[in-house]
Amino acid sequence: MALISVRNFLKCGHSLADSIIFNSRSIVVSSNRNNTVAPSEKKPDTDAGKSEINPEIESLNKQIIELASQKDELLDKYKRALADGENLRNRLTKQISEAKIYGIQSFCKDLLDVADVLNKATETVPKEELNKNSHLKSLYEGLTMTEAQLMSVFKRHGLEQVNPIDEKFNPNFHEALFTQDVKDKESGTVVIVSKIGYKLHERVVRPALVGVAK
Known part of the structure; x- marks a missing residue:
C-alpha cells in the first residue's frame, strides 16, 4: 500500500472537505461538495423583469386601441366628407343644367303678352272683309305670319x-x-x-x- 502525505494530497488541489478512502491498492478521493451553483452563477430572477414589462405592454395596447379608434373616426369623417362633396357636386350640376334650360323663363313670360296681343288681333279681324279690303287682308296676313314666326321661336327654345x-x-x-x-x-x-x-x-x-x- 503506497502512502501519501496529507501535505502532498493538499498540493494536488484537494481540500480537507474531500473524503479520502484508503485501501490496499489505491486512494479514492470522494468530493463532498454540493452541486449547487455559486451565488454569482445563479440565474437572474425574471419575475421582477416581467413585472416591469407588463405595464409597458398594457400601455402599448392601450395606445393601439386609441389609435385604432382615432383611425376609424377619421375614416368615417373622410367618407362623410366625400359623400357631402359628391352631393354638392350633383346639386351644382343640376342647378347649372336647370339654369341653362330655364334661364330664359322670365324672358319668355314677358313675350307671352306679345303673343296674346297678336292672337287677339288676328281673331278680331272679320274674315268676310278680307276679300273686300286688300289693305286689311295684307295686314291680317302680316299679323298671322308674325304670330307663326313667334310660335316657331317659342318652340325652338322649348x-x-x-x-x-x-x-x-x-x-x-x-x-x-x-x-x-x-x-x-x-x-x-x-x-x-x-x-x-x-x-x-x-x-x-x-x-x-x-x-x-x-
Whole structure:
C-alpha cells in the first residue's frame, strides 16, 4: 500500500472537505461538495423583469386601441366628407343644367303678352272683309305670319302652348275659372279655354285659364 502525505494530497488541489478512502491498492478521493451553483452563477430572477414589462405592454395596447379608434373616426369623417362633396357636386350640376334650360323663363313670360296681343288681333279681324279690303287682308296676313314666326321661336327654345280643350282638367297645368253643366261632357272635362297657357320644358310658365264641366 503506497502512502501519501496529507501535505502532498493538499498540493494536488484537494481540500480537507474531500473524503479520502484508503485501501490496499489505491486512494479514492470522494468530493463532498454540493452541486449547487455559486451565488454569482445563479440565474437572474425574471419575475421582477416581467413585472416591469407588463405595464409597458398594457400601455402599448392601450395606445393601439386609441389609435385604432382615432383611425376609424377619421375614416368615417373622410367618407362623410366625400359623400357631402359628391352631393354638392350633383346639386351644382343640376342647378347649372336647370339654369341653362330655364334661364330664359322670365324672358319668355314677358313675350307671352306679345303673343296674346297678336292672337287677339288676328281673331278680331272679320274674315268676310278680307276679300273686300286688300289693305286689311295684307295686314291680317302680316299679323298671322308674325304670330307663326313667334310660335316657331317659342318652340325652338322649348316653350309650348297649353290649349286643353276637351281634355281632362289637370291642376298642374290648368287653372279653373268656373264650372258649368254641359251635356255630353264628362265631369272634369275642360270645355272652355279663356286664356291659353304655356310650359317651358314641362315647367309651367303660365297655366291655362279654363272652364270645367260639372
